[in-house]
Amino acid sequence: MPIIDMPLNELKAYNGINPKPEDFEQYWERALDEMYSTDPRAELIPASFESNAAECFDLYFTGVKGARIHAKLLKPKKEKNKYPAILQFHGYSGNSGDWQSKLGYAASGFVVAAMDCRGQGGLSEDKGGVFGNTLHGHIIRGLDDPEPDNLLFRQIFLDTAMLARVIRDMPFVDGERIGAMGGSQGGGLTLACASLVPQIKKAAPVYPFLSDYKRVWEMDLAKDAYIELVEYFRRFDPTHQREDEVFKKLGYIDVQNLTNRIKGDVLMATGLMDTICPPSTQFAAYNKINSRKEVIIYPDFGHEWLPDIDDIVYRFMCELL
16 A cells, blocks of 8 residues: 555554643643633524525624634524534635535534634634734744734634534533534644533544644645745744744644543544645544544545545434434
């Protein structure tokens, strides 16, 4: 079999190389305190899209730093007192997607909430306000700010947790039956959400992004989704005098450092020919999960559509019904 990374037996034992800051746990406890002290001021606005299967709404809520975050929300028309819910997270630079793509879950009896990441392709607000460059991507947004609390992906990770909080508090949602799913950036955000909100019962990340940045760099695969790492060093640290500092700071927003918090069931899918999010970076996050977990391996596939994965994830989530 062709190989672009480690053999599978080594992947299953790999634990990542990106450094973890000494105050990582305190950093995220402080972040969660900020999120829980923020009034989400959730607002549901009937959407122009209509369906026989679900009521459709534009959901707005306030995240940390005052940004108004948007999500598409679908509520089944099947009469129940409480519904399970699915949280959906999109790929890097994208948005929450079409309403139609969510109707299968809604028709099956799930409330569906699909979030637009702040500052990307949807309707969510990005307040900005960081010191330093903001060139070519969100991984490095806030990297030159002396306050690590201003890293943009900290705020996006917390947005996923706030979405879970808002959905769990809705009177028609069973807060003990919540799942999260997404691919690439959406996979990384799925892991972040399930880590920060231990009540998440099911998490289905597909080839997750945002893990083990230094491994990506050392494999010379800091391109495509990770190109901003190259651009950062070339423009702002061309002789790499700050390399250790940079990767340590990125450790605050490295999902592999969060996943030991996950309590729910995890189903991950990985293509062993993935040159966008290398398999070892995905396994760095997966191998730290202590809850019930399974990984589905696609030996000949990269960062692309994976056959049957949507059906597999659907069946996995339907265990919440």
